[in-house]
Structure formats: structure tokens, C-alpha cells
Amino acid sequence: MEYDFKKIENQWQKTWKANGAYKVSNDLLKPKYYVLDMFPYPSGAGLHVGHPLGYIASDIYSRYKRSKGFNVLHPMGFDSFGLPAEQYALETGQHPATTTEKNIATFKSQLDKIGFCYDWDREIRTSDPQYYKWTQWIFLQLFNSYFCHTQKKALPISLLIKKYETKGALPKTGEPIPRKHFTATQWNNFSKKEQEEILMGRRLAFSKYGEVNWCEALGTVLANDEVVNGVSERGGHPVEKKKMRQWYLRITEYADRLLDGLEKVEFSDSMKEMQKNWIGKSEGAEMEFEVKSQKSNVKIQVYTTRPDTVFGVDFLVLAPEHALVAEITTAEQKLPIAEYLTYVKSRSERERLAEVKQISGCFTGAYAINPFNGRAIPVWIAEYVLAGYGTGAIMAVPCGDQRDFLFAKHFNISITNIIGSHYSGEEANATKDAILENSDFLNGLLMKDAMSVANNKIEELGIGKKKVNYRMRDAGFSRQRYWGEPFPIIWTDGIAIPLDAEELPLELPHVDTYGPGPEGEGPLANIKEWTDLTPNPSPKERGTEAPGYINSSVEEWKKTNAFAKQNRKEATAEEDIIWQEVRDRKVGGCKFRRQHPIAGYIPDFVCLEKKLIVEIDGEYHNGEEQKIFDKGRETWLKEQGFTLIRFTNDAVNNNLNKVLKNIEQALVNKENSAEETGANSPLPGRGVGGEVKRETSTMPGYAGSSWYFLRYMDPNNYETFCDRKASDYWNQVDLYIGGTEHAVGHLLYSRMWTKVLFDLELIGFDEPFKKLLNQGMIQGSSRFVYRETGTNKFYSYDIIHDESGFDKIHVDVNMVDGIELDIEAFRKWKKGEFQNAAYILNEGGKYICGVETEKMSKSKYNTVNPDELCDKYGADTFRMYEMFLGPVEASKPWDTKGIEGVHRFIRKLWRLFNDDLKGKVWNDDKASDSELKVLHRSIKKIEEDTERFSFNTAVSTFMICVNELADMKCHKKEVLEKLLILLTPYAPHIAEELWNQLGNKGSVLDAIFPAFNPALLVESTKEYPVSINGKLRTNIELALDLEQAQVEALVLQNEIVQKWLEGKAPKKIIFVKNKMINVVI
């Protein structure tokens, strides 16, 4: 019997699906284990071989844990909001929801081919209104919370309001944030707007003005990586900084807890280091320098981590954006300063920090007074000082800071040396170990010790205080885009008013254009009828008409109606249950129809008056008619004002009451939102007479991904983001796998959200991820062909000596065997663009390509599609090969060549059970000791390797084991059966097939991991390596229980050792039991 992987994999994938082998229940009695992958953004290019690396690793670990008796949650979903879909929409006019839906379908089918053990009933998509409803809801929790500095946690803002109303906000010593002080009476007399402004200063999600990259020509805000050398990547238009109202998350309040939390989690040290650096906690002092100027009382606050160097200050530097720049600039410096500001405006932050060798700056003409010695020091502005960090002003100490030093040299500012011989005059020395000189009362002190002395003096003089500073800034939370979560916020008279929870989800409205709105606002600003909620527009203007039947062409209707009838006849048991419950206006008094055609679509149930569709999805996407229904249905129906809710068969069977309650709730919600959009007072009691407008920006990509791990625990809950029982059971993610590119952003945000939810007692843990495993990035290995410039002649890479004079062209890696180009395929490529080219081959008659390692991307033609590999070799081979490539953590270029070796191994394994000609070869003979030894050595190694995520060495262990069993001609069920269980996590399909061939009832997925028996591996002797002076010279077999003295005697008798000793006595003999022997001469 031959190994027919196609048949085997197909059959078992079907079987597993049919009997719900991967279904996960919240079984509170079993020990749980939660394995999570960073979910993918469903890009149009589909899955490439880089994606599955981490997924396979997590799949292996999940299956392994299952075989160890755990209830394992290993879900998958899609981070489906994002810029690429929107840009594609901008180019093609296709709605992002449509393209996203399509991309997800591709991703899912690709993932399924590889045979992952996902419970798709738990799938989530961040762009699904039933998901982002809760993203918006959590945003409201953030908006309605503040950070209490006494309890160091988030509390409802209502508590703060109560405090203001009764006690006001009076100064307290040790308050970390200086803020406005007021009494209760004052507070109560403030206008609503004034009160809201103060509260905005404390909310965890808040709005303020912030700078963005603004491109006038494109009329849009650009991401940093869309800006190259100060101009837009698209079109090369100038880009400048612009202030706009933005939403932020006050993540800085959590800086200390984010730092402390790192002690509790198993992240790699480097990952922790990166997060620490990002947070950038530093302890120093803030102090004031008074500016000598015509107007008195201008004081510049600087932040320094080195107050001990205060006598070495030779100048001050302000960030060009600093508020005081205009004020202190002298008349004669006005012009150069203005010119410099124009220059800085065009520079990105990255450029400003990166190009330190390019020194720039401008003197303001003003002088500040050093409060310690009264010295007048010049005040400059320079781009290397950033407005967002510290106070946006620094005191420059050239002898101790290299950037200050270079600046002083460049502009000929004289340098004061306060560290004596530690300063060479050639470069700065940032030491803390020098004895201070030229420093008045600090003279003779070690710098380290001088810090606190200087700090005390600063506080004593009342010119500043000790201050902890963070490099981390509050997280920008708005994007001027369409394809993201709309903010559940409306604005009136400059006050932000949150929607009520019942009004969620606030769904994305249909837009005609994905282009930017006026003044750099997002595309949503273009839809007046959506943004403008000012009372009294007519229903017609709102575009809401009475709901009713929506029919398509007669022919189409007939066709759909036939399907509908058929469906009614063939209703599933679950559909029948629901139908019995909702018919005759039993739920919410609303009329439901079943299998009712709406244009080309046939929803399971629909309430036309409330425009609510209920889908029972069980075996969904199966029938042909369902496909018609599926295709683009969500988008279209949404545009028609329908809301769609889905339940699984499982939910109907096991939790009917909850399902019905959810339907009822949905009807109520529809009623509310109908009021909101239909009536002439959209938001009763909220307008204060003037304009009422919706927030038009949307949330950033990381919003939905900051809490998705919670939704998987309870994905279909209509009442809450995640039931507390579910989150208490599943608790933290035990193992989180993803790339280092998310090292700071995503991980810090989700850690913060988790802490806020914990503070608000919505979940019971404050770190989301217990252990983090970073997978490396699979790079593409690009291939190039070389065309002589201006001709149509392609030269083999090995015969050209100099690449200049040639056009280097990416060629599809799939047309290249190693480095040899398949010329015929190349001729046909790109619609025959190279059909008639001439090929200059090397001596061997081959065309050799150039090779480079780059990021895997469609445009570089270096992507390799996992589907093709699964088709050619099977999923089991593909899975094991990806693991065999190297450690999961390592980045490496993809190379398909080695996959043959893994495939050979799998076939060799097959032949232990079946012979191509003879058929079944396995038998029931009793295993010998040596066979058991091979097996148990493998059990031990596979278990250890899997536990430490060393999947590549585990695969090689399998190879060794199979090689040895084949050499021993061992076909014994007793041994092979155990081997199959070991193999299941890695190659589930073949394992299941052979497991069944051996006559086992039940699935190998549920087989218990075999216990390792150490007794079988006990050895009495060891072949010791013997080194002379650290160099290996020979091996000696010795009993393991020998002691040092006995060993020394035996070693000295050895012929080879004696040869090297040349009659001398050794200086010493080092003996490490069970390891090695070293003779030192």
C-alpha cells in the first residue's frame, strides 16, 4: 500500500470536522491550557510560508498539551481592520468589507489545508460589528475612567466627579502631576464645558491636540513610514507637521505597573529589555532657568537626569516647537529662527534623531541665568531636542554629553570642564565616577553622590524638584481613516459625549469615497447625514425609509425563492428549534420569517420590521445556495440597514435560553438605533442647542488586537465582552506566539488594556500573557536576472563581473531551481514579456540567477505559497519541514529544497507499517530491549524538545528513531503505536491514519502521551573523551561508578596518554563524572 497523503489528509480533515474533534468547551472541571497566536492581518496576497511558522509551533504545542490531558484553547481569528484594505478600496472602489471577507476566506482555506486544530466556532474578526461593539465598549470604559494616584489604579470617573463636587481638587504634597487646583464650590460653579475640560485631563481615553504628518497635496495625514526624506512616499509631495485634535490613551499612567508587571511574566530578557527601554524610565530633576529679557518672569523648565553637572552647563537648548521660542527670541534673531523653524517642520522625528552627525540649530539671542552661579548662558533651539520628551528643553553640558559636545564645537561655544582629567577635550565623557571641579559647593564630590546634594539644593532654592520621567508618551488613538472602529463619541460645543452602551455597536456607515474628508479629517467626515446629528433634519435627508421587502429582478427572485423553499423543507434540527421559538411573534412581539429571500439572499430568519437577521451557522458555507447567500451578503445587507447575528448549532442545542435572550436584546437594540437614526431628535437630551457631530476619526489597528484574547474565551456572548466565569477559567494566555515586530506596540497596549479591565474588576488577572515565544521572521530569498541595459540580452549571473551596466530584475522564485533559471517558464512569464529575449548562458549551458535575502513580498516575486507545498508533499511533510528549518525563534530565509528530505522521512515511517507491494508489514511481536530503548530514548527527547519549543531537534529525533527502527527491521505494534502518539502533534494526519490501521478505536488525538521509562536507558559504562591540555586525543571506556583516583590510574595506563606525557607526570587530571577527562601537562 502506498502512502497517498492527499487521500489520507483529505479524509481525516473531513472526519475531524464532522465529529467536532477540535471543538473546545469551557469545561471548568478539566485543567486548562491557553495557546494563542498573534492573529494575522488578512492581506490580499494570501498566506505565504512565513505565516504558518508560528502557527505550526503553537499547533504542535496545543496538541501536545492535549495529549497530556489538558483542555486546550487554541483559537484563530483575523485582525481585519487596516490600511491596506482601505488603500485598495481607494484604488479600485471595492468596499474594504468585501475584499476583507474574500481575503479571510482565502486565509481560512489555506490554514485548513495545513491541518490546524482550531475551533472555528470561536473565530473572531476585529471588523465584525459584533466584535467591535465590545472594542467600542471597552473604549467607553477607558473614557469613563481615571487613574487614581493614591490607589495606583483605574477608577470610574464618577468617583472623581463626586470628589470634585464635595472636596474640590486641592494641592497635595507629592502629587505627580501638577494640575489646576480648585475648591468644591469653584467646581460646582464651573460651566459644563470647563468641568469637562478638567475631566478630559484625567480620562484614560482622552482627546487633545497633537501633531501629525500632514500632506497638503494629498489632503491627508500620513504614517511615518509613508514619509520618506520629508516628502510623501506616494507622489513625493511635501509633508509637514500639523496640529489636530486627536484621541490618546493615557498609557503613561501605567508606566510603573507595566515595568513591574514584567517581573511576573515569562518573556525573553531581550523582550523585557525592549519594553523597558521603550518606557524609558529615568530619574532626574526638573529645574528652572530664568531668562534675561526685556519682559521679566520668563522661566525655562529643563529636565535633566544629571543635576550633578549643573555647573558645567554652557547653553540651553529648546525644542523648536517649544512654546517659549517666540517669546524669548530677540528682534535681530527673528529671521534666522523663522528660517530654522521652516526647516525643522519638514523633518521627520526619525530623521531628527538619526542624523546626529548633521548638526543644526539656531541661537535665539536670549540668555538664561544659571541659578547656581548667576552665569548668563545662551539659549538655542535645535532639532535634536524633542518637544514630547521631558519638558522639551535641556541644559547642555558639553563635557559630559556627546551631542552637546558636538553642538558646542560646531557653533563655537566655549566648554566648561567640571570633571578634570576625565575630559580629554576631544570628546565628551558621560562618566558618573569623576570628582567634580569648578562646581562651587559640589567641588570634591563624586558625581554619583553629588546628584542627591544638587537635587536637595534645587528643592531648597524652590527652583525645581526631583522628577521621574518616562520616554514613553501617551498612545495616539485616532486615525483619519475609514476602515477602523468608529468612536462611540459625539461632539457638541467642544464637549465629547459618549454613546450609551445600548447604542453599540456604532457601525461604519457606507461611504461613496474612501478619500480624505475636509481639513484632513477622515473619510467619515464626508458623510454629512452620518456625522451631523444636529436636530431636525427630515427623514429623507437621513436616507432612512420605511423598511420592507427588497426584491431583485423577477428571474433572480424565482431562482432564490426556489432555493428558499428547498431550504424550508430541509431545515436543520437547530433551525426547527429556533423557528418554533420565534414564530407567531413569540419573541419581543416581532414577526419573523424563515428562509425569506431578500434580493439574492436567503437568511435563515429575518424580522423585516426591525431589519434583524438571525443565522444559525452550524455546517455553514456548505450548500451552493449558501454560497450565493454568503457572497458579499454582510456588506450589502448592512448597507440596507440590516443587522446580522449568528449562533452556532451548539449554542442552540445547549443554551437555547441565552440565544433567545440575545435575539430579544438585539430587537431592543434595533429599536433604539432606529430611534437614533430615524427620529428628528437623534440623541435625546444630549444636544445643547448647537451643532451635534459624530467623531469622524476611527480607532487605530491596535484597538481590536488589544483585547482579542479575551473574546476567544466567550466569542458568541451578546451580553458582555467576555463572561467573567469564562475569563476566570481560561485566565491568562499560557503561551503566546508571535513575531518580535510586535515587541513594544501591541504587547504594551494589550498589557495596558488588561490592567485597566483588571482595575475595573471586569477580569481577574492583570497580565494577559504568561509566556511569550517570539518566532523569527521567514525572509524571502529573491532571485534576479540581469539584462544588459538598453538591450534584450540576459546574462547568466556567474559570467558578469560588474552589475553596473545591467538591469537587475526580480524573477519569480518558483521558476528557479536553486539558482538555475527555467528559461522556458521565464519566456512565458508576464504574458510573454521576455519571450524573445536572448540568453547568454554559462559554460555549463545554464542560466544562473543572482540571490538576495529580502522581506517576503508579492512585489519581489519571492513568496512561496504553502498550498502548493501541501499539494505536492502533503500537510504533514510541510508542517514538519517548517519546523525542521531551524529554531522557531530564529529568522531565516525560506528555501524549499530541503523539503524532500522530510518527505523521505515520512515515507520511511510509512514503510515501517506498510510495504508498497506486500501491504501490511506491522506485527504483534513482543518488542526487544534494544527496540524499547530506541523508543524510550525518543520519548524522552521528544518530550524535552517539545517542552522547550525546540521543534527542529524534535523532528531530527523522529528521523533518528525511524532510521534506527528501520535498521533493526522493527515493525512491532508495541513500539510503533507509541511512536504514533509522539508524532501526532507534528504530523497528525499520517498518525491518525496509521493509528487506525493498527486497529485502534478512537482518535489518536485523544491518546495519552506515553510515559518514559528511565530504567530502560540505564547504562553502566561510558566512552569518556580524554583530552590532553584541552585537546581531544582519545576515548576510554570506563565504568560510571568510578571515582577520581581510580579514573586517574586508568587514564595514566592508556597508551596514547602515555605517548603524550613522554614520561613526565601530569600537572593535574580533571575528571567530570559522566562528561570528560582532561590531562594537564
Add this chain to the structure above:
RNA sequence: GCCCAUGUGGCGGAAUUGGUAGACGCAGCAGACUCAAAAUCUGCCAUUCGCAAGGGUGUGAAGGUUCGAUUCCUUUCGUGGGCACCA
């Protein structure tokens, strides 16, 4: 520029806590089987000197610690990732 990772045969990699460098696999070479091919099996495979026995060199480079360093320390070079609106 700053932060993090990383560098071992022709190639992917192994060496888990400082203890036999190159497991396992790819490619290559030689052979068996075959009319032939595929498949399969056997052997060789860091480099250099040597017929061999055996020796020298060798984990990006330079130094150091150690009986012993791919592993620890210092310096340095190359590559990859991140740097706040890509995800």
C-alpha cells in the same frame, strides 16, 4: 543615531548548565538494484599536510578569563528587526 537579536561546512542547522564542534537533513561524489528511469539501499563528505598511522588549523574579526570557550567578558565588523499613523 538609539534599542534588541544574530554571525558555526557548499546550504538549513546541532552542541540544553563552560566539557568529544559539525547531530539530523539538503546538495554533491562513489557504488548496489534496474533494459532504463523513478523509488530504495550502502559508503564518503569542515579544511589542510600525509600512502597511511597520525598531526596542524577551524564556530565573523581582534584580545581576555579558564585545565577547557561556539558558550563568559572587552573591543570591532557584517546582517536582520523595532523606533510611536504598516500590521
